[in-house]
Amino acid sequence: xxxKLETIGLAKTYRETPALLPTDLRVAAGEFLTLLGPSxxxxxxxxxxxxxxxEPSAGQLLIDGRDATHDAPGxxxxxxxxxxxxxxxxxxxxxxxxxxxxxxxxxxxxxxxAVDAALTMVKMQAFAQRxxxxxxxxxxxxxxxxxxxxxxxxxxxxxEPLGALDKKLREHMQMEIRxxxxxxxxxxxxxxxxxxxxxxxxxxxxxxxxxxxxxxGTPAQLYDRPATRFAADFLGHSNLLDGVVExxxxxxxxxxxxxxxxxxxxxxDLPAAGAASLLVRPEAARLTSPEEGALAGTIREVVxxxxxxxxxxxxxxxxxxxxxADFTVRCPRDLTPCxxxxxxxxxxxxxxxxxxx
Numbered sequence: 382x383x384x385k386l387e388t389i390g391l392a393k394t395y396r397e398t399p400a401l402l403p404t405d406l407r408v409a410a411g412e413f414l415t416l417l418g419p420s421x422x423x424x425x426x427x428x429x430x431x432x433x434x435x436e437p438s439a440g441q442l443l444i445d446g447r448d449a450t451h452d453a454p455g456x457x458x459x460x461x462x463x464x465x466x467x468x469x470x471x472x473x474x475x476x477x478x479x480x481x482x483x484x485x486x487x488x489x490x491x492x493x494x495a496v497d498a499a500l501t502m503v504k505m506q507a508f509a510q511r512x513x514x515x516x517x518x519x520x521x522x523x524x525x526x527x528x529x530x531x532x533x534x535x536x537x538x539x540x541e542p543l544g545a546l547d548k549k550l551r552e553h554m555q556m557e558i559r560x561x562x563x564x565x566x567x568x569x570x571x572x573x574x575x576x577x578x579x580x581x582x583x584x585x586x587x588x589x590x591x592x593x594x595x596x597x598g599t600p601a602q603l604y605d606r607p608a609t610r611f612a613a614d615f616l617g618h619s620n621l622l623d624g625v626v627e628x629x630x631x632x633x634x635x636x637x638x639x640x641x642x643x644x645x646x647x648x649x650d651l652p653a654a655g656a657a658s659l660l661v662r663p664e665a666a667r668l669t670s671p672e673e674g675a676l677a678g679t680i681r682e683v684v685x686x687x688x689x690x691x692x693x694x695x696x697x698x699x700x701x702x703x704x705x706a707d708f709t710v711r712c713p714r715d716l717t718p719c720x721x722x723x724x725x726x727x728x729x730x731x732x733x734x735x736x737x738x
Contacts, residue, residue: 382409384446385568386431386536391440393426400426402593403440410535413562413569417579418589419615424572425540427589431570432461432538444536460534464541466525468513474500475509478528485532499531502561519550526558530565539571543578555581576616580604588612604662610736613660620666620708622659622676626735636735643675645735658736663711665732668692668718674725678708680718692718694726 390403401423408414416424429435431442433454442450449457468477479496487495500506503523513521522542529537539558543551559582562569573579579586580600588595588603596608607613614621624638635642636659643659671677678694689711696706708726712718 382411384408385410385412385444386570387443388427388431389441389443391427391430391442392438393430393435394438399592401430404594406587406594406597408568408570410568411566413559413571413582413584415571415573415579415583415586416589417573417576417586417616418595419574421592422589423592424574424587424589426592428538428540428570428572431536432459433457457536458534459536459538460529460532461538461540462525462529462542464544466513466521468521468524468528470513473510473512474505474516474524477513477524478531481528482531487532495531499527502530502564503527503557518546519554522546522554523557526561530561533565534567536568536570537565539569541572541574543573551578552581558582580616586616588615590615605732606734607660607736609738610658613658613734613736618663618709620661620663621736622661622708624657624659626655626657626737634735638676641676645730645733655737660734660736661708661728662732663691663709666708666710666726666728668694668710668712668716669725669727671723671725674727676708676726678724678726680720680722680724681707683718683720689714690716690718692724694724 384407386408388404388406390405391401392403393400404427416427418424426435430437433452437450441448444457469480472480475496478499479492482492482495497506500509503526505520505523505527508516508520516524543554546554555578571582583600585597585599586603587597590611596603596612603612603616607616610621613619622636622638622643624636624643627635627637627642629635629642634645636645636657645659676696678696680692681695682693684691684693692710692712694708694710696708710726
C-alpha cells in the first residue's frame with residue numbers, strides 16, 4: 382500500500398523537556414493505526430502535531446508525499462474527533478454536522494445530501510432535529526463522528542473518543558468505528574491508553590513510552606512477540622519470570638529462576654548468558670503436578686470470569702517479581718482449582734518469549 386502520512390524526525394520540546402523525541406513513522410493509505418501508551422508517553426503530542434494544533438520543534442511531516450509540516454490545520458485535509466465531542470449545544474444535530482461543511486463553503490445544493498449521508502452512516506438520521514442535550518453519550522459521540530466524516534477527509538484523527546463512555550457502550554462504539562473505517566476507506570490514527578481497545582480496532586499498533594516509539598506491529602505481533610519488557614507488561618496480562626540465561630546440553634538455553642532451570646528450547650540467536658525475562662501469557666500456561674511443572678507453587682486465589690477461571694499461583698521464594706511472585710493461569714471451565722493446592726506450572730515453549738531488554 383502507498384504511504385499516506387510520514388513523520389521524519391518529528392519532535393516536540395517544552396522548555397528543554399522532550400514531549401516527543403525525534404520520531405520516524407509511516408502510515409499506509411487506508412490503515413487503522415493506534416497510538417497506544419500510558420499518560421505522558423507522547424501519543425497525544427504526536428497526534429496534535431499531525432493535526433497542526435501543535436507546532437513541532439524539529440522534523441518534518443509529509444502527507445501524500447507533500448511537506449505539510451507548517452500547513453494550517455484547515456489546509457491539511459484532516460478530520461479530528463475529540464473525547465469531549467465538542468458539539469454546539471444551541472444547534473440541532475443536523476446543524477452540528479453541517480457546520481464544518483458551511484465553514485468550507487460547500488455549495489448549498491451539495492450541503493444537505495452530504496449531511497444526510499453522514500447521519501445515515503452513523504445511523505442517526507432520525508435524530509436530526511434534536512439538540513445535543515436530548516441525546517445520550519453514545520449518540521453524541523456518533524454525531525461527533527458524523528460531523529468529521531461529512532466532508533470525507535482522507536485522514537481522520539481520533540483522540541480517545543470513547544473515554545467518557547461506559548464499558549458496554551464503549552465496546553459497541555468500537556465495532557461501529559471499525560465498521561465506519563471499512564466503509565470510508567480513510568486513514569485512521571487513533572489515540573488510546575486502553576490496550577483492549579487497541580487490540581480490537583487496529584491494523585497496527587504504535588506502542589509509545591517515555592516520549593518515543595517502543596514498538597510497532599500488528600496486534601498479534603505485539604501481543605505474541607513483544608520486543609521489550611515494557612511492551613510485554615503493558616499489553617495484555619503477563620507473567621514475567623526474571624532470571625539468568627544459561628546454556629545447557631545440546632546447545633539449548635534455560636533460564637535460571639531461583640533454584641530452578643526453566644527450559645526455553647533451542648535458541649541460537651540468544652545470548653549465552655545474562656539477565657533476561659521470560660514472558661508466559663496466562664492462556665498459554667496450564668496447571669499440572671508439582672513434579673511435572675517447570676515451576677511449582679501454591680494456588681493463592683481463584684477468580685471466576687464467566688467464560689473461564691483464573692488461578693493465581695504464589696511461587697514463593699525463587700522467582701523475583703514486583704507483584705509478589707505470582708503466576709496467573711487461565712483455566713477452562715471444567716477445571717476447578719482449589720485455594721491452597723500445590724501445583725506445577727507448564728507451558729508450550731513455542732508460546733513463551735525471552736526478553737533481554
